Amino acid sequence: GPTSAFKDVALSILPHLMTTSYEMNDIYGEVIILTATSGDTGKAALEGFKDVKGTKIAVFYPELGVSEVQKAQMVTQEGENTYVCAIKGNFDDAQTGVKKIFTNEKLIKEFEESNKMFSSANSINIGRLVPQIVYYFHTYVQLIEKNEISMGDMVNFSVPTGNFGNILAGYYAKMLGLPINKLLCGSNENNVLYDFIKTGIYDRNREFHKTISPSMDILISSNLERLLYYMSNEDNEAVKAMMEQLNSQGKYEVSVEMKEIIRQEFYAGCVFKEDTEKTIKEVYNKYNYLLDTHTAVAYKTLMDYKRETGDESVSIVLSTASPYKFSKSVYESLFGANDKNEFEIMEELSERTGVPIPENLKGLKNKKVIHTKVCEVNEMEEFVRKIN
């Protein structure tokens, strides 16, 4: 897609799903999209909403929490209706700040008076998850066409997971009838989901790690709430109670029955820096395929799963980004330390591996920087107010 992220698929459809549904419901006025990003959502959303009539989009990213390439992608964003702001905090701070604005009645009223309303481009918007379901069916059909599987065969999917959006789309695919055995959830050092699937206890009270897979540096995984809804037999009250505990204590525990169902559907893997780097190198040497740091986590998770369970059925690893968005980490995994800037490393990586750089990333270093704003978390509201 236009930004070399798997998120491009859903985010190029979402603006049109939104504006069409507003028209169908006789809602006229402007939609203000507010987005928190750990790196990739921001750019993909900006591209999706850029100059779409009746919309404006604001993106908040953690100042020190994205790769140089991801940052360059966002600060050079063109379009009359785009706003970008770095925040002094991590992704969870940005996401919490945006969620607060969505429930800020005073601000909502101010915007309503000029016929504007807020919406989200994060995967808390169901319009993000629905298009992603297609990946799973599409992959399955491809495997049938290549005679790798027969119709009805069970397969596994391994997904590098942060906000639990992509993997939840896989669970929806299963609910719709796709023959999926296990969904494998890969985590990095921020392994809150790994612990949750293993123990049934969700506990965000832990150190936040800055990792080489920054799009998964998340401790509050928003879409888990949706999974809990299904796993609790659609018990709204139970889910609400757990979410309130998460808000007040940063922690909750699911019932024994729920834990069992979750473990039947999901396998958890947890892959730290050293193993991620090793995996990138192994896969490159073996298959001449360049994994990005996130995809490497899912790949290693699958290897661990196979070794632990002996399950030999066909398995699919979801690749989530171009390795060139994380050039430095990928380069260093293969060839050792390199202190040049990210764009020089990008070129070197391509020269040494022969894997071409996507056009949209190649031209980036010569683009004009347009967005330079940096704010504190508590200044996010003011930034949004100025868009009105």
Ligand SMILES: *Cc1c(COP(=O)(O)O)cnc(C)c1O
């Ligand atoms: C967003 C993202 C993920 C995590 O996806 P979720 O839907 O948030 O779980 C993984 N890898 C990359 C490269 C991403 O951009």
